[in-house]
Amino acid sequence: MKPISQDKMRIEHWTPQSDPLLVQNTQLTLEYSNLLAACQGGEGGFKAQYHCDKSKENDLITIHPQDRINLPFQQGKSSGISCEKLVRFNLGNGKISSDNKVINQELNEILCLNNQNLKEARIIVLKEFQELLNKKYPGEWKKDTLEKWLEVYSSKSNGKYKPYCRVIISFLEERLKKT
Numbered sequence: 001m002k003p004i005s006q007d008k009m010r011i012e013h014w015t016p017q018s019d020p021l022l023v024q025n026t027q028l029t030l031e032y033s034n035l036l037a038a039c040q041g042g043e044g045g046f047k048a049q050y051h052c053d054k055s056k057e058n059d060l061i062t063i064h065p066q067d068r069i070n071l072p073f074q075q076g077k078s079s080g081i082s083c084e085k086l087v088r089f090n091l092g093n094g095k096i097s098s099d100n101k102v103i104n105q106e107l108n109e110i111l112c113l114n115n116q117n118l119k120e121a122r123i124i125v126l127k128e129f130q131e132l133l134n135k136k137y138p139g140e141w142k143k144d145t146l147e148k149w150l151e152v153y154s155s156k157s158n159g160k161y162k163p164y165c166r167v168i169i170s171f172l173e174e175r176l177k178k179t
């Protein structure tokens with residue numbers, strides 16, 4: 001949920017290089033649709049801090065991050081939902097999870113997206129955002145204020161989303177449900 005740059009990234013193979021399909025089809029090694037830019041995933045640190053592709057290594061995961069998924073209740077709809085809509089944030093402890101058991105296992109055991117560093121980063125971003133709101137809008141936050149900030153964090157600025165935007169979006173959506 002942070003920006004990546006050319007000098008601080010890894011190239012992830014969606015179908016891992018060790019997969020028999022890739023070994024048989026060497027063109028897949030450099031097939032554009034099989035390559036994803038990924039963060040360094042804690043590389044250079046302790047193994048307990050590894051996440052994303054660094055932790056995933058040669059494991060397969062269910063959902064390609066660029067795919068739109070049609071859940072059973074959406075059959076026939078062409079748009080589907082983005083994979084991040086299948087993930088929810090615990091705004092109290094910084095953990096992410098999914099109601100889908102397979103995806104939840106992959107978030108925790110393969111991608112390691114609930115390591116301590118990532119949970120703390122989510123909590124810090126949320127606290128800083130809440131402090132900003134408290135400073136700009138002392139007292140109660142009005143519905144139109146929350147909606148304005150939801151639009152800001154849901155939109156790209158200069159072609160990019162704000163770091164950890166999904167944490168803030170989740171927070172704002174929860175607050176809006178209560179107003």
